[in-house]
Amino acid sequence: MELLIQLLERLLQAVLQLFLNPFYYIGILFIVLHYRKQVQMERKLFHTKLHSLLDESWRTVLWGWVGGISASVLMLFAGVTVQADVIVLLWAISIVLLIIRVRFLCLAYAVGILGIAHAVAAWLPNIASLQETVPMLDIVVRADIPSLLIIVAVLHLLEGIMVGYQGTRMATPLFLEGKRGRIIGAHQLQGFWPIPLFLLVPLAGGSTGGLPWWTLLDADLASGWSLLAFPAMIGFTELTISKLPRIQTRQSAKLLYLYGMIVLGAAIVSNYWSPVIIVAAVLSIGLHEALISYNRWVDAKQSPLFVHSSRGLMVLSVVPNSPAEGMGIVTGEIIHKVNGHKILSKADLHAAMQLNSAFCKLEVLNEQGEVRFLQRGIFSGDHHQLGIILAPDQHALYYVEYRPLHLFSYLRSKLTGLLSNDSTKPM
Structure with a gap:
């Protein structure tokens, strides 16, 4: 009973931290802008809306909380630990990546980069003296990379569940220009969820004592522990011209499950054998890129589905x-x-x-x-x-030009009326 009260007290403190954290509200703003532009694009192409800005926004936030609490409980018993300064560094890396490409707003890339830097730093001579003079290097060296990789794995397993169950409802029909200049139909599958995580933080000289249960990572919490709110974002963006949305989301969910299990296995191994850290970090980035490239390759080599035929x-x-x-x-x-x-x-x-x-x-x-x-x-x-x-014919008034954007183009598109990741062009 005393442990439960202790957990609830620290959880309430962490929830208050979350509501004071600007990154959580940035994530929600990102989602609202995304759905706002989606509704505007639907009105422009089809003269009606297929989604509701208010309904989709609150549903996304609600499911983010459900997923975040579930993932937090799982990682609590796994013994995943983080440090506040490491979280700040991860967000800084994420913002830099976001400026390069909007789709890099994924923890897999930031943790992968931090993991590679952690492994390289371990090979540097006189690392102890360098840590004293370079504060950021000290944060990199102290980062618990296996725990961070488990967070990446769990979030992608959670993303697979979200995509599998909700991805289809977020499908947006589009008119695209095909390879030979023919206007074809397509579906853009996009979904983003702000995930509030509540993770263990080791305390030096604390009085709470260690956890009363065994943890997978054998976390060193004998000196005390607390809970830290970590606002994360998960999401997916895909375009399909050859599959029904429900089939595409089902396949994407399976690939996300596979990715999550591979990264989870690599993270657990790296916790007990540190040379595997760099391999796991590279897998975090490389497999994520491979997953995106594979989906695009499979879709591109098939014939367009959403075109008219002699049958109707x-x-x-x-x-x-x-x-x-x-x-x-x-x-x-x-x-x-x-x-x-x-x-x-x-x-x-x-x-x-x-x-x-x-x-x-x-x-x-x-x-x-x-x-x-x-x-x-x-x-x-x-x-x-x-x-x-x-599906469109050659008399369509508008079609969408799909291209990747960096952050500034993305924000400009959201605020000036252009479609995210693409632009509408008159025929």
């Missing part, structure tokens, strides 16, 4: 709470016939719907090529296409 018009997305959603139409299906007339163009669709202004009968081909028969009354105020967002 491809459904790129469906507006939430629309008649199409009520009828059960989903992304990836093909509108084959409307009111008995075969559909080969948007003009055909509009003409067929005008044949009966009060009722609509659809023949839809599902993912397996099977025909589904749907029907619904048409009411005043309904979307002119029942809420169906079709």
